[in-house]
Amino acid sequence: MKLLDFRSDTVTLPSEAMRKAMAEAELGDDVYGDDPTVNRLQDLAAEMTGKEAGLFVPSGTMGNLAALLAHCQRGDEVIVGDQAHTYIFEAGGMAALGGIHPRVVKNLSDGRLDLEEVRAAVRPDDAHFPVTRLLTLENTHNRCGGAILSPSYMKAAGDLAHELGLQLHLDGARIFNASVALGVDVKVLTGPADSVMFCLSKGLAAPVGSVLCGSKDFILRAHRARKQLGGGMRQAGVLAAAGILALTQMVERLDDDHRQARQLAKGLSEVAGIQVESLEPPTNMVYFQLMEGSADAFRERCKKAGLLVGVAGGSRFRMVTHYGIEGNDVKRAIDAIRDALSA
Ligand SMILES: Cc1ncc(COP(=O)(O)O)c(C=O)c1O
Numbered sequence: 001m002k003l004l005d006f007r008s009d010t011v012t013l014p015s016e017a018m019r020k021a022m023a024e025a026e027l028g029d030d031v032y033g034d035d036p037t038v039n040r041l042q043d044l045a046a047e048m049t050g051k052e053a054g055l056f057v058p059s060g061t062m063g064n065l066a067a068l069l070a071h072c073q074r075g076d077e078v079i080v081g082d083q084a085h086t087y088i089f090e091a092g093g094m095a096a097l098g099g100i101h102p103r104v105v106k107n108l109s110d111g112r113l114d115l116e117e118v119r120a121a122v123r124p125d126d127a128h129f130p131v132t133r134l135l136t137l138e139n140t141h142n143r144c145g146g147a148i149l150s151p152s153y154m155k156a157a158g159d160l161a162h163e164l165g166l167q168l169h170l171d172g173a174r175i176f177n178a179s180v181a182l183g184v185d186v187k188v189l190t191g192p193a194d195s196v197m198f199c200l201s202k203g204l205a206a207p208v209g210s211v212l213c214g215s216k217d218f219i220l221r222a223h224r225a226r227k228q229l230g231g232g233m234r235q236a237g238v239l240a241a242a243g244i245l246a247l248t249q250m251v252e253r254l255d256d257d258h259r260q261a262r263q264l265a266k267g268l269s270e271v272a273g274i275q276v277e278s279l280e281p282p283t284n285m286v287y288f289q290l291m292e293g294s295a296d297a298f299r300e301r302c303k304k305a306g307l308l309v310g311v312a313g314g315s316r317f318r319m320v321t322h323y324g325i326e327g328n329d330v331k332r333a334i335d336a337i338r339d340a341l342s343a
Pocket residue numbers: 010058059060061062064085086138140141142171173174199201210
């Protein structure tokens with residue numbers, strides 16, 4: 001029986017069309033800028049996000065770090081949410097590799113940062129302090145339940161950043177989930193940001209890669225940072241070919257993931273022993289709390305019942321709907337959790 005893998009949308013496998021495009025991709029050495037497929041992907045990504053240029057990177061983590069390195073000097077400070085992926089899950093790369101100091105502001109439960117707190121976190125011009133250089137936001141917000149930052153919030157955050165002399169970087173790993181859920185052009189969400197990173201390898205189902213977009217000058221600096229990080233790839237068009245299809249064929253289908261997430265949340269809300277955080281998940285993530293018992297034992301029982309769930313710390317769990325979830329998979333997952341709880 002098929003293993004139901006709800007740990008993340010990163011587990012998606014490429015479509016048949018992607019595999020074919022990868023096999024047939026026109027290639028060159030991208031370190032020389034000679035890979036036509038990579039160049040096409042970068043141009044397409046820039047056009048879709050409304051930026052001047054794009055840079056293909058192997059991962060979202062590298063895209064965020066290259067962005068931070070391109071925006072900041074050593075000793076500069078970045079304002080970042082306490083629940084941000086960049087702060088929690090990227091191995092401290094900004095500090096370890098960039099000498100960049102994170103200035104942490106608490107995330108509200110809907111993924112926003114309180115903009116008055118952001119204003120207050122900016123350092124005065126004084127030699128005792130690091131220089132505040134950058135504000136980072138995450139949209140959709142992973143640990144905040146796949147929350148969407150609205151166009152008006154994005155605009156207010158961009159206006160504030162620029163008023164304060166900061167740049168705004170958007171970790172838009174799942175920005176297309178936000179634009180599809182809201183029914184708005186993604187540019188409405190990326191417009192206020194000076195740079196945006198989004199992932200091809202999550203709900204968009206490409207096997208590898210993310211794209212960082214911004215102004216031409218910014219991308220020149222990010223390109224150097226990517227090189228420093230060892231992210232210059234050669235015939236990367238085999239990967240970019242799948243990325244192009246991710247952007248041209250897989251965006252609209254994110255709606256299915258959101259519909260399945262709502263179905264999952266509703267079903268799980270009727271299961272005794274767990275508490276679903278949101279009955280109306282905004283995008284493709286459903287978080288719940290195990291009310292009692294060992295989290296490890298629960299996860300193992302789910303696994304025995306053929307279901308993989310994501311662990312989000314303590315008794316908190318995450319299930320993500322994605323391209324590989326279809327048919328009655330959601331119903332089977334709910335049954336597996338019920339079985340695991342009654343075992
Ligand atoms: C919000 C967010 N940003 C960045 C990343 C990093 O992406 P990658 O796993 O490709 O490094 C992730 C990965 O899950 C993410 O959820």
